[in-house]
Ligand SMILES: *[C@@H]1O[C@H](CO)[C@@H](O)[C@H](O)[C@H]1NC(C)=O
């Protein structure tokens with residue numbers, strides 16, 4: 001009796017244990033296949049930047065502007081592949097295991113028959129904050145064959161540099177200059193109308209151009225307002241003044 005119960009318990013335990021192990025193993029398998037999978041020898045993957053185009057050569061992108069790229073997938077085998085998605089991330093350039101930013105996977109679910117080739121279009125944004133920094137860019141393409149076997153192909157795995165967006169910077173500078181010019185013109189116009197008002201008040205509207213020239217040498221302008229007689233009297237010492245007057249009269 002006791003041995004029977006023990007046997008039953010043991011059997012039950014073994015059953016539960018085995019199913020748990022089996023589940024675990026199945027989980028691990030799928031997980032591993034998805035993560036490590038590797039590339040299929042029948043597939044060829046290529047990578048090409050479409051924006052900025054120069055990034056293909058100098059590996060330089062612009063802060064605040066998207067990176068656009070094409071992933072080429074060529075099926076050289078006999079089975080059909082399904083390209084599932086591209087997983088893109090920015091990594092710390094000195095340690096590619098350190099993720100700075102993970103992007104939402106670009107879903108394709110494109111079937112690629114034997115000897116067929118597809119080009120997949122995708123893009124990611126680049127934050128302004130990355131400006132002036134090197135970044136590790138990793139693009140991995142996930143696909144499966146007709147037997148539901150998963151593969152992962154590293155399409156791009158290199159360090160890129162994020163440059164300042166020059167065009168943005170320039171337009172900002174131009175705008176600043178434009179504002180300065182407008183302010184300068186407004187100030188000039190305000191100054192001119194003020195001076196014109198001043199000259200009209202003093203009944204010297206006809207002499208306005210002379211006054212304007214004088215603004216560069218304010219000292220002269222002030223003297224222009226003062227009648228010449230007063231000016232002469234002020235300039236010449238009083239005792240001396242009678243003599244020239246007498247001389248003028250004599251003439
Ligand atoms: C990005 O994803 C990886 C695994 O795919 C994870 O280890 C990492 O913590 C994630 N990083 C961020 C910043 O989301």
Ligand SMILES: *[C@@H]1O[C@H](CO)[C@@H](O)[C@H](O)[C@H]1NC(C)=O
Nearest residue numbers: 096097138154156157158159
């Ligand atoms: C990507 O490049 C880094 C640094 O060159 C390297 O350590 C890493 O193993 C590469 N990863 C893949 C998936 O090729």
